Amino acid sequence: xxxxxxxxxxxxxxxxxxxxxxxxxxxxxxxxxxxxxxxxxxxxxxxxxxxxxxxxxxxxxxxxxxxxxxxxxxxxxxxxxxxxxxxxxxxxxxxxxxxxxxxxxxxxxxxxxxxxxxxxxxxxxxxxxxxxxxxxxxxxxxxxxxxxxxxxxxxxxxxxxxxxxxxxxxxxxxxxxxxxxxxxxxxxxxxxxxxxxxxxxxxxxxxxxxxxxxxxxxxxxxxxxxxxxxxxxxxxxxxxxxxxxxxxxxxxxxxxxxxxxxxxxxxxxxxxxxxxxxxxxxxxxxxxxxxxxxxxxxxxxxxxxxxxxxxxxxxxxxxxxxxxxxxxxxxxxxxxxxxxxxxxxxxxxxxxxxxxxxxxxxxxxxxxxxxxxxxxxxxxxxxxxxxxxxxxxxxxxxxxxxxxxxxxxxxxxxxxxxxxxxxxxxxxxxxxxxxxxxxxxxxxxxxxxxxxxxxxxx
Amino acid sequence: xxxxxxxxxxxxxxxxxxxxxxxxxxxxxxxxxxxxxxxxxxxxxxxxxxxxxxxxxxxxxxxxxxxxxxxxxxxxxxxxxxxxxxxxxxxxxxxxxxxxxxxxxxxxxxxxxxxxxxxxxxxxxxxxxxxxxxxxxxxxxxxxxxxxxxxxxxxxxxxxxxxxxxxxxxxxxxxxxxxxxxxxxxxxxxxxxxxxxxxxxxxxxxxxxxxxxxxxxxxxxxxxxxxxxxxxxxxxxxxxxxxxxxxxxxxxxxxxxxxxxxxxxxxxxxxxxxxxxxxxxxxxxxxxxxxxxxxxxxxxxxxxxxxxxxxxxxxxxxxxxxxxxxxxxxxxxxxxxxxxxxxxxxxxxxxxxxxxxxxxxxxxxxxxxxxxxxxxxxxxxxxxxxxxxxxxxxxxxxxxxxxxxxxxxxxxxxxxxxxxxxxxxxxxxxxxxxxxxxxxxxxxxxxxxxxxxxxxxx
Numbered sequence: 001x002x003x004x005x006x007x008x009x010x011x012x013x014x015x016x017x018x019x020x021x022x023x024x025x026x027x028x029x030x031x032x033x034x035x036x037x038x039x040x041x042x043x044x045x046x047x048x049x050x051x052x053x054x055x056x057x058x059x060x061x062x063x064x065x066x067x068x069x070x071x072x073x074x075x076x077x078x079x080x081x082x083x084x085x086x087x088x089x090x091x092x093x094x095x096x097x098x099x100x101x102x103x104x105x106x107x108x109x110x111x112x113x114x115x116x117x118x119x120x121x122x123x124x125x126x127x128x129x130x131x132x133x134x135x136x137x138x139x140x141x142x143x144x145x146x147x148x149x150x151x152x153x154x155x156x157x158x159x160x161x162x163x164x165x166x167x168x169x170x171x172x173x174x175x176x177x178x179x180x181x182x183x184x185x186x187x188x189x190x191x192x193x194x195x196x197x198x199x200x201x202x203x204x205x206x207x208x209x210x211x212x213x214x215x216x217x218x219x220x221x222x223x224x225x226x227x228x229x230x231x232x233x234x235x236x237x238x239x240x241x242x243x244x245x246x247x248x249x250x251x252x253x254x255x256x257x258x259x260x261x262x263x264x265x266x267x268x269x270x271x272x273x274x275x276x277x278x279x280x281x282x283x284x285x286x287x288x289x290x291x292x293x294x295x296x297x298x299x300x301x302x303x304x305x306x307x308x309x310x311x312x313x314x315x316x317x318x319x320x321x322x323x324x325x326x327x328x329x330x331x332x333x334x335x336x337x338x339x340x341x342x343x344x345x346x347x348x349x350x351x352x353x354x355x356x357x358x359x360x361x362x363x364x365x366x367x368x369x370x371x372x373x374x375x376x377x378x379x380x381x382x383x384x385x386x387x388x389x390x391x392x393x394x395x396x397x398x399x400x401x402x403x404x405x406x407x408x409x410x411x412x413x414x415x416x417x418x419x420x421x422x423x424x425x426x427x428x429x430x431x432x433x434x435x436x437x438x439x440x441x442x443x444x445x446x447x448x449x450x451x452x453x454x455x456x457x458x
Numbered sequence: 459x460x461x462x463x464x465x466x467x468x469x470x471x472x473x474x475x476x477x478x479x480x481x482x483x484x485x486x487x488x489x490x491x492x493x494x495x496x497x498x499x500x501x502x503x504x505x506x507x508x509x510x511x512x513x514x515x516x517x518x519x520x521x522x523x524x525x526x527x528x529x530x531x532x533x534x535x536x537x538x539x540x541x542x543x544x545x546x547x548x549x550x551x552x553x554x555x556x557x558x559x560x561x562x563x564x565x566x567x568x569x570x571x572x573x574x575x576x577x578x579x580x581x582x583x584x585x586x587x588x589x590x591x592x593x594x595x596x597x598x599x600x601x602x603x604x605x606x607x608x609x610x611x612x613x614x615x616x617x618x619x620x621x622x623x624x625x626x627x628x629x630x631x632x633x634x635x636x637x638x639x640x641x642x643x644x645x646x647x648x649x650x651x652x653x654x655x656x657x658x659x660x661x662x663x664x665x666x667x668x669x670x671x672x673x674x675x676x677x678x679x680x681x682x683x684x685x686x687x688x689x690x691x692x693x694x695x696x697x698x699x700x701x702x703x704x705x706x707x708x709x710x711x712x713x714x715x716x717x718x719x720x721x722x723x724x725x726x727x728x729x730x731x732x733x734x735x736x737x738x739x740x741x742x743x744x745x746x747x748x749x750x751x752x753x754x755x756x757x758x759x760x761x762x763x764x765x766x767x768x769x770x771x772x773x774x775x776x777x778x779x780x781x782x783x784x785x786x787x788x789x790x791x792x793x794x795x796x797x798x799x800x801x802x803x804x805x806x807x808x809x810x811x812x813x814x815x816x817x818x819x820x821x822x823x824x825x826x827x828x829x830x831x832x833x834x835x836x837x838x839x840x841x842x843x844x845x846x847x848x849x850x851x852x853x854x855x856x857x858x859x860x861x862x863x864x865x866x867x868x869x870x871x872x873x874x875x876x877x878x879x880x881x882x883x884x885x886x887x888x889x890x891x892x893x894x895x896x897x898x899x900x901x902x903x904x905x906x907x908x909x910x911x912x913x914x915x916x
Contacts, residue, residue: 026850108807153848153880168773170818173848174876181878221776247773252789252812253780256772259809285777285900314714315626315705318679319743322711331710349566351717354710360628390611390631392484418632420639422611442743 007198007206009097010130011139011188013072014043017064017095019086020078020102021047021055028101029077030055031148038151040143046071064089073097075136075146080104083132084116091124099146100131106194107133118196134193135169138176140186141212147191149173160185161214162293163207165200167221168247169193175219175286183431184290187212199224201232208236214297216240217289221247221257230278237279241296241454244280245289246271279457281450288446291438295447298436300409301455304381306332307448308374309355311386312362312394316418317355320386320441327445329452332380338373345369355386363393368401375405375413382448383413386441389423399426403433412451416444465656465664467555468588469597469646471530472501475522475553477544478536478560479505479513486559487535488513489606496609498601504529522547531555533594533604538562541590542574549582557604558589564652565591576654592651593627596634598644599670605649607631618643619672620751621665623658625679626705627651633677633744641889642748645671657682659690666694672755674698675747679705679715688736695737699754699912702738703747704729737915739908746904749896753905756894758867759913762839764790765906766832767813769844770820770852774876775813778844778899785903787910790838796831803827813844821851826859833863833871840906841871844899847881857884861891870909874902 016036020029033047037056045058046067052060061067064074064086074090076083076098083102090098105114114132121129130136136146140159147154154173157180164179166172169191179186188210190203200220207213223229233242248257249268275282281296283289307329311317321331331354339352346366351357356374358366367385374383385402387394406413415437417427427437438444474494478487491505495514505513508520519525522532522544532548534541534556541560548556563572572590579587588594594604598617605612612631615638622637624630627649637644646668648661658678665671681687691700706715707726733740739754741747765787769775779789789812797810804824809815814832816824825843832841843860845852864871873895875885885895896902 149848149850153850153877155878155880166773168771168776170771170846170848171773171777174771174774174846174881177848177878177881178876179878181882219773221773245777247776247780250780250783252783253776256776256779256811256813259811259815285781285898287898313626313628313632315624315629315677315679316632318626318705318711318714319629319703321714322705322708323743325708325710353714353717355714357717388628388632390607390628390635392607392611418636419611420613420635420637422613423632423635424639440743440745 005206005209007097007128007202009072010099010137011144012142013097013144015046015069015072016043017046017048017067017071017074019048019064019074019076021049021060023052023055028148031150032075032077032101032146033058035145035147035151039145041145042142064093071095073099075099075101077101077148080110080113084120087117087120091120091127094126096126096128098127098129099134099136100129101134101136101146101148103133105132114194114196121197129197130190131193132196133169135173135191138186138189140188147173153177155180157184157186160187161212161297162186162217162290163188163210163213164217165190165192165203165207166219167192167200168219171219179290183428184294195224201225201228204232204236204242208240214240215293216242217293218242218244219247220244226274230274233278233280238457241293242280243283243289243292243296244275245283245286281454287443291443291447292450294436295414295451296454298434299412299414299451302381302412302452305329305452306380307382307384308332308334308377308380309384309386310358310370310374311355312358312360312391313386313388314357314359316386316388316416316441317357320384320416320445321355323441323445327449329445329449332377334374334377335379338377342369342373360391361393362391364395364397364401367398371402371405375410381411383411384416384444385413386416386418387423387426389417389419389426396426396429399429399433402430403435406435407433412448414438414444414448416441463664463667464586465555465660467530468557468595469602470600471555471602473504473527473530474501475504475506475525475529475532477506477522477532477534479507479518481510481513486606489608490533490535490559490604491516493603493605493609497603499603500600522551529553531557533557533559535559535606538568538571542578545575545578549578549585552584554584554586556585556587557592557594558587559592559594559604559606561591563590572652572654579655587655588648589651590654591627593631593649596644596647598646605631611635613638615642615644618645619670619755620644620675620748621646621668621671622675623648623650623661623665624677625650625658626677629677637748641886642752653682659683659686662690662694662700666698672698673751674700675751676700676702677705678702684732688732691736691738696915699751700738701741701747701750701754702733703741703744739912745901749901749905750908752894753872753909754912756892757870757872757909760839760870760910763787763910764838765840765842766790766792766835766838767842767844768816768828768832769813770816770818770849771844771846772815772817774844774846774874774899775815778842778874778903779813781899781903785907787903787907790835792832792835793837796835800827800831818849819851820849822853822855822859825852825856829860829863833868839869841869842874842902843871844874844876845881845884847875847877847884854884854887857887857891860888861893864893865891870906872896872902872906874899
């Protein structure tokens with residue numbers, strides 16, 4: 001891990017105290033301990049509960065004071081009224097990383113209690129706090145997991161290169177669960193709640209310097225400190241893609257943010273201007289934010305916006321061409337020598353244009369020849385392969401052919417995998433080989449547009 | 459079935475001849491017979507193959523002439539060059555419905571052969587033809603199925619109320635397979651290929667009058683006869699929703715259409731004007747076309763565009779409000795009496811606005827009370843329920859609560875089901891109860907916008 005940085009104790013703790021580790025399975029503190037015990041976290045766990053000897057077969061401590069060893073991270077999951085006392089003990093013990101999961105502070109108008117814990121925090125300079133009113137952290141690398149939701153309701157995604165910061169805990173948990181279903185790998189997830197100390201800008205800076213994070217996705221409703229956010233974003237956005245989905249971009253949405261988090265959403269125009277200036281990539285919706293992230297984390301850098309579409313179904317070629325043009329991409333015109341080469345080996349009815357239509361009896365050889373020609377063609381910046389697995393002449397070898405080409409990373413290559421269950425199997429296989437797939441042409445070209453724009457501005 | 463209409467023999471045949479029913483599993487004619495034999499088609503099957511005694515344990519006929527009984531439908535699946543002879547025999551035998559699956563005519567520039575079969579068709583007035591170069595028909599009601607793709611590559615969707623007409627066979631097959639995976643029910647599917655006789659307008663007229671079809675989705679690249687299409691659409695579009703996805707709406711897409719089908723795509727502006735005038739609903743992409751179809755076939759008619767959003771996750775409420783406003787919907791302001799009622803039974807931290815945020819400890823009772831209030835509220839035209847199943851206080855009873863409310867059809871109700879595998883189970887259960895679900899807020903509000911617009915224009 002090299003030199004420890006300020007927030008490392010949150011993401012790479014060797015020991016965790018769970019304050020409020022209840023024996024009652026319905027309690028948040030129980031769920032957190034349960035997930036850590038049953039997960040793959042290799043460090044030491046210290047349940048704190050004055051009323052229990054053991055929780056989940058672990059020796060229980062009455063308070064932090066009873067623990068002699070140093071603690072890297074404390075997770076506080078007690079009633080809001082008891083949080084000040086526990087936070088005070090964390091400070092006194094010299095713990096540098098504290099996650100307050102408990103809710104019941106500023107977000108429900110309890111500013112007095114919010115101020116009380118802020119005051120405690122200020123007295124312990126080295127203690128950093130995430131929360132309150134949050135889910136905390138998931139680090140898929142070492143299974144640090146403070147999410148208080150059971151695995152069957154929130155399946156943890158696999159290890160990946162995308163990190164995700166969410167102001168909304170509920171939205172964050174739903175997205176993680178969704179990502180796991182989609183087999184989208186995640187490196188680190190943070191739900192930071194009310195951000196009494198650590199805010200979105202701190203997390204952005206940390207993840208921007210995290211070697212296991214390739215791309216950062218953020219869901220934010222309002223930033224705590226606009227100037228700080230701008231500085232952090234400007235410093236890193238052109239080195240590592242930062243994709244932001246902003247909640248509250250309409251007057252009505254802003255009103256909802258106000259009721260929901262108590263924070264001001266700020267005008268959409270201001271945010272858009274800030275994002276643009278800072279080099280942040282804006283996503284219009286959740287699916288788009290992860291579409292962008294997948295392409296930006298896995299696909300090679302394009303030299304331009306000329307795409308070659310290769311398809312085994314004419315109709316899909318047409319709608320993909322339409323979508324590409326609508327998004328401002330251009331259709332490539334392949335070099336004459338490559339066209340000539342393909343014309344020799346292709347049947348007369350295959351259409352050697354753009355889209356290049358291999359037709360409904362497309363063989364593996366045709367796919368390979370066309371894709372290879374496009375990958376080496378000087379007039380082609382990006383290759384889009386459309387795969388209709390319904391075609392009986394295709395078999396699973398197509399996965400190896402495409403993976404091999406894509407992994408050379410000579411130029412961007414993405415696949416549009418269409419159909420149902422049978423296609424899904426192949427799509428997943430391709431994804432596992434590192435090839436980025438889309439189910440719909442529009443999503444593919446929108447993500448490619450984001451890829452082009454990002455690298456152009458860099 | 460009542461009185462037989464002209465195209466009924468295609469969709470409700472009691473007997474089918476498969477001309478070119480090969481013993482070779484790789485041949486199209488074999489696949490068609492195989493699917494009919496293994497499916498649930500209850501009528502008689504007549505394989506025609508001069509070189510075989512039996513195919514798939516069915517007695518084989520050397521030619522149509524050998525069959526004494528009347529035939530409702532013939533499917534021709536032989537080499538292009540042999541099609542004229544077989545079509546001639548169909549005419550001579552008095553068969554009124556013929557599907558020519560075979561390719562190799564106008565679409566690859568073989569206009570001579572195309573003209574030859576057209577000439578034969580003209581001599582037999584009562585004989586109607588679908589194709590050539592098509593997949594033909596799937597009728598989920600009686601398992602009439604001429605698609606030559608095996609079930610494992612193209613899973614047939616369940617019975618439903620949406621009918622789908624596709625100019626592109628490959629696109630149609632991919633969409634059917636996708637629909638089956640999504641559990642979207644289909645009534646009838648037609649791939650009509652080169653449309654030498656029956657074209658999109660004939661099919662539109664037929665399905666518009668089909669009592670088992672609630673909504674028609676069409677993928678078209680170019681219409682054969684603009685005036686005829688306009689007349690058919692005008693006559694029916696305001697009685698039954700017709701959703702069209704037009705391939706070739708950019709110059710590049712039009713060029714692709716030209717290479718692909720040999721037909722002219724026509725300018726996007728002209729098509730848009732025609733669609734608008736005829737009352738056709740235009741979809742921007744495939745997912746949208748079926749999103750629209752699901753809502754239009756299953757959801758009650760809205761009185762206006764005021765939506766009430768009910769959520770158990772604040773962030774999702776925010777982005778749904780944003781999406782609704784962006785699409786031109788309005789957020790409802792619930793009646794004071796209903797708000798008062800809810801305020802009494804809700805905890806103080808629940809947000810009784812719009813979105814109505816039941817928060818992360820939403821109980822079943824809160825869900826029920828809020829949804830019922832919105833359903834009876836005079837200021838609410840449409841109810842959007844957001845379900846984050848991660849919330850531990852929710853259980854599967856929520857399905858019954860929502861289904862019961864939705865099925866009263868007092869006003870439109872749709873659900874945004876978010877999350878992964880666990881959510882998916884509930885989403886599917888809701889769908890099976892007749893409740894329309896979406897995975898993403900944008901898709902839900904776009905579909906609701908289409909619903910509102912359709913009923914406004916009627």
